[in-house]
Amino acid sequence: MKKLLVILALLMLAPVLINAQQTETLITGDVRHGGFGALLYGVTSVNGEAVYLRGSRAAWSITFREGHTLNIGLGSYRTQSGFDAAEWQIPDIQTPEMRMSYGGFELEYLNRAYKLVHYSFQTTIGGGDVRYRDRNIDLERTSDTFFTLQPGANVHLNVTSWFRVSGGLYYRYANGVNLQGTGNSDLSGLSAIFGLRFGWFQ
Numbered sequence: 782m783k784k785l786l787v788i789l790a791l792l793m794l795a796p797v798l799i800n801a802q803q804t805e806t807l808i809t810g811d812v813r814h815g816g817f818g819a820l821l822y823g824v825t826s827v828n829g830e831a832v833y834l835r836g837s838r839a840a841w842s843i844t845f846r847e848g849h850t851l852n853i854g855l856g857s858y859r860t861q862s863g864f865d866a867a868e869w870q871i872p873d874i875q876t877p878e879m880r881m882s883y884g885g886f887e888l889e890y891l892n893r894a895y896k897l898v899h900y901s902f903q904t905t906i907g908g909g910d911v912r913y914r915d916r917n918i919d920l921e922r923t924s925d926t927f928f929t930l931q932p933g934a935n936v937h938l939n940v941t942s943w944f945r946v947s948g949g950l951y952y953r954y955a956n957g958v959n960l961q962g963t964g965n966s967d968l969s970g971l972s973a974i975f976g977l978r979f980g981w982f983q
Contacts (some may be wrong), residue, residue, distance in 0.1 A: 815842040815907070817945075817980025821858065825953065826970030827881060828963055833861040834972060838887065844983040848892040856905055857884030866962025877918055881968060883909025883929045894941055894982065897939050903949070905931040911963055925960040926966065929953055935976070947976040 821836035840854025859882035869876040885907010893899050911926035933951030940946060955968035 787948075790810060813844045815981040815983040816840060816846070816854075817842065817961075817978045817982065819947075819976045819978040821856075821974050821976050822859075823972050825860075825972035827860065828864045828867040828879070828908075828967045830864045830889035832864050834858055834974065835861045836884070836974070836980075839978070840887065840889070842980075844894070844926065848893040848895065849933060850894045851983070852887070852889040852891065852901075854887050855884065856887045859883065866913075867964075867967050869962055871920075871961065874918060874920070877912040877962065879911060879963065880914055881909060881911045882950035883899075883907065883927075883931075883955075885929070889935075891937070894937070894939075899937050899939075901935045901947075903933050903935060903936065903951075905951075907928070909955070911958065911960055911968060913962075920961065922960055927955050927957040927959055927965075931957050931972075933972070933974075939982075942982065943979060945978040949974050949976070949977075 817840060819838040823834040823857060825832055836856060838854060838856040840852040842850055842852050844850045848881065851892035860880050863878035863880055866877050866879055868955045875905050887905045889901050889903040891899060891901040892960055906982050907929055908926055910924055910926045916923050931951050931953045933949050935947045935949035937945050951972045951974060953969055953972060956963050958965050958968055
């Protein structure tokens with residue numbers, strides 16, 4: 782009786798085992814892992830002004846199907862210089878200077894990263910905050926948070942096996958801004974960013 786039950790169980794599991802062996806996956810072959818940290822410097826448009834940006838990134842790199850690399854990580858950006866509030870309409874308060882920071886989850890696809898010069902496409906999804914530089918300004922709200930989506934493209938140069946430089950163009954979409962002196966369209970804008978990447982590249 783026990784032998785019969787074992788045989789029946791094996792017969793029932795056979796199709797499952799066969800299908801498991803034939804399963805196709807997106808990432809196959811010799812998968813290699815690495816990682817890097819990056820320092821970022823750039824210029825962006827905020828409230829109609831050109832503003833300097835500083836930032837940093839950290840990512841885990843997965844190289845698969847020879848020549849295709851996926852970077853998964855986090856990034857943060859902040860305005861290094863201030864910018865004036867736009868269309869300021871409070872006569873008793875002088876037009877204030879503002880600051881902004883944002884960041885979040887980042888996903889980047891690189892094509893043929895082993896080449897001396899190669900390209901990538903990148904997206905940042907997250908949030909940010911905008912605030913008056915002077916927090917003692919006589920208003921109920923002195924800061925606000927917002928959602929941000931920042932797609933872009935980069936060109937990379939392999940300097941050494943552990944050091945790369947990159948230059949990219951991005952467009953930042955901001956949504957949910959509710960603060961006197963700025964808005965969604967004011968915080969949305971183009972960015973040109975130069976990056977220094979240090980790490981273990983595959």
